[in-house]
Amino acid sequence: MNRRWIVTAGLCTALLAAGGTAIAATSTSEVTVTGGQLSIATSNFTPASLTLDGTNQSIQTSAASPWTATDARGTGTAWTVAATATDLVSTAPSSPNRVIPSSAIAFTSGSVTAGTGADAATGITGSTAAPFTNPTGHASPTNVTVLNAPAPHRGTYTFTPSLGIGIAATTAPSYTGAGTAPYTATLTVTISCGGRSGR
Amino acid sequence: MWRALGAVIAALLGTLAFAASASGSLGGTLALLPADQNGSWITMTVDPGDTVAGRAVVRNLTDRAQTAVLTAVDATTTDDGTFTLAGDDQPRAGAGRWTSVDADRMELAPGEQRVIRYRVRVPAAAEPGDYAGGLVARVEGAVSHEDVGGVTVNVVERVGLRVYVDVAGERDGTLSVEDVEADTAGGSLVKNALGLPSAIEARFTVRHEGNIRYDDLRGTVELRRGDSVVETRELALGTLLPGAERPVSVRLPLPGFSAGDWTLQVTLDGEPPVTVRAHVGVGAWRVWAAGGILGLGLIGATGAGMARRRNAFLLRRR
Numbered sequence: 001m002n003r004r005w006i007v008t009a010g011l012c013t014a015l016l017a018a019g020g021t022a023i024a025a026t027s028t029s030e031v032t033v034t035g036g037q038l039s040i041a042t043s044n045f046t047p048a049s050l051t052l053d054g055t056n057q058s059i060q061t062s063a064a065s066p067w068t069a070t071d072a073r074g075t076g077t078a079w080t081v082a083a084t085a086t087d088l089v090s091t092a093p094s095s096p097n098r099v100i101p102s103s104a105i106a107f108t109s110g111s112v113t114a115g116t117g118a119d120a121a122t123g124i125t126g127s128t129a130a131p132f133t134n135p136t137g138h139a140s141p142t143n144v145t146v147l148n149a150p151a152p153h154r155g156t157y158t159f160t161p162s163l164g165i166g167i168a169a170t171t172a173p174s175y176t177g178a179g180t181a182p183y184t185a186t187l188t189v190t191i192s193c194g195g196r197s198g199r
Numbered sequence: 200m201w202r203a204l205g206a207v208i209a210a211l212l213g214t215l216a217f218a219a220s221a222s223g224s225l226g227g228t229l230a231l232l233p234a235d236q237n238g239s240w241i242t243m244t245v246d247p248g249d250t251v252a253g254r255a256v257v258r259n260l261t262d263r264a265q266t267a268v269l270t271a272v273d274a275t276t277t278d279d280g281t282f283t284l285a286g287d288d289q290p291r292a293g294a295g296r297w298t299s300v301d302a303d304r305m306e307l308a309p310g311e312q313r314v315i316r317y318r319v320r321v322p323a324a325a326e327p328g329d330y331a332g333g334l335v336a337r338v339e340g341a342v343s344h345e346d347v348g349g350v351t352v353n354v355v356e357r358v359g360l361r362v363y364v365d366v367a368g369e370r371d372g373t374l375s376v377e378d379v380e381a382d383t384a385g386g387s388l389v390k391n392a393l394g395l396p397s398a399i400e401a402r403f404t405v406r407h408e409g410n411i412r413y414d415d416l417r418g419t420v421e422l423r424r425g426d427s428v429v430e431t432r433e434l435a436l437g438t439l440l441p442g443a444e445r446p447v448s449v450r451l452p453l454p455g456f457s458a459g460d461w462t463l464q465v466t467l468d469g470e471p472p473v474t475v476r477a478h479v480g481v482g483a484w485r486v487w488a489a490g491g492i493l494g495l496g497l498i499g500a501t502g503a504g505m506a507r508r509r510n511a512f513l514l515r516r517r
Contacts, residue, residue: 028322034243037258037260037358038228038230039228039358040356041356042354045352045354059350073239080283081280082281082283084285086284088350105352127279133444135276139285143277143278143283144277145279148281164213166454174350180310183351184352184353185350185353187353188337188355188357190283190284190358191358191359192283192284192354192358193240
């Protein structure tokens with residue numbers, strides 16, 4: 001009799017233990033996080049004007065709203081933003097082009113602010129009144145650093161760049177009238193990432 | 200009518216009105232990333248004469264349809280060593296020239312992503328070494344022109360996918376430091392008065408004569424007097440591509456009485472490391488001139504004193 005009770009109690013204990021184990025084993029969950037991409041969003045520059053007065057002058061203008069560079073990859077590797085500029089050229093039918101060289105354009109990145117949750121902006125460098133230059137010897141376009149972000153700078157970063165355009169006293173005014181085009185240049189802003197460590 | 204009148208007035212006054220317009224107001228419109236490799240760029244080692252193919256993904260990040268334009272370009276750097284990808288219409292000589300895509304223009308629905316195939320064909324005569332280039336994507340027709348009869352700067356956004364092509368063969372990291380020049384610069388009032396400079400402005404050019412790519416080239420410039428290092432400046436030259444050169448300018452303060460011989464030592468953390476020394480002599484002509492004048496004055500004063508004493512002696516004797 002006592003032996004039967006002991007065996008029954010042992011079986012019950014074993015069943016309870018097995019049941020408890022089974023309940024704990026079913027409590028699992030999976031989360032998948034997919035990396036995003038690198039992107040840049042720019043905005044218009046504020047309109048400005050200048051009247052020739054016989055002296056060297058400059059036109060200053062800033063972006064109408066902040067530019068945004070976003071690293072949503074999650075890897076934390078370094079990324080860069082650079083801009084190229086073409087010469088400013090004004091055209092008119094049957095007339096020689098009027099040109100202001102791109103080296104007369106100076107770029108300032110402005111202070112960089114990290115978005116909510118982003119790595120601190122410390123370490124990101126830009127340009128201050130840096131003229132567009134031609135370090136490789138190619139005729140055109142010239143270029144300048146917009147942002148240089150060493151690893152890791154993950155998240156969203158905003159900045160408001162500005163341009164200074166040197167207008168020499170001898171600059172010809174833009175062509176006006178039918179079929180003409182004002183002084184026009186193109187800034188091409190490129191964001192990319194990559195590189196290898198150790199060199 | 201008002202526009203015509205404005206144009207006439209602008210012409211008369213020689214006005215350069217400025218407005219910059221940008222595609223970027225659309226904001227972060229495209230993404231471009233590798234399809235076959237982890238990470239955000241493409242690396243490959245290729246033998247001369249071989250071809251490597253792969254896939255990339257172009258993604259429309261907006262909620263509207265747009266046309267993406269893809270171009271293969273070479274890599275370049277800015278004046279301060281920031282890596283970037285060259286302009287769409289710049290001449291291509293290396294990786295940009297070897298790279299092609301099966302579709303250089305495509306319509307993308309809102310949020311759509313599409314796989315493209317690229318191919319890198321390395322010529323049989325290609326020299327060994329690191330070549331860098333990439334694919335760039337931009338939105339077609341995104342440049343808006345705002346004609347205000349003056350100056351217009353358009354902004355175009357591009358996103359780049361870097362392609363690093365290592366052509367197999369002997370690797371060479373040879374760097375040289377050339378055209379080392381040093382000028383002295385003034386500073387404090389006291390030193391200026393004495394004709395002593397307060398700093399040395401060192402200028403030189405780093406030239407890459409090898410075939411590997413330096414992603415983050417660093418080094419130091421030391422100002423030495425004898426065996427002791429008086430000042431050190433760290434150099435961060437950024438990316439230096441094969442065949443490129445980088446002008447460098449460094450200001451080193453001169454401590455105390457700075458006249459004499461100094462040594463500038465430039466060290467680059469290359470493969471192999473490079474060390475170049477140049478001697479700089481700092482003159483102190485005003486100090487020496489002042490010393491000379493003082494000496495002459497003392498001699499004169501001494502002579503005058505002796506003469507006075509001699510005259511007094513002679514007068515007493517009379």
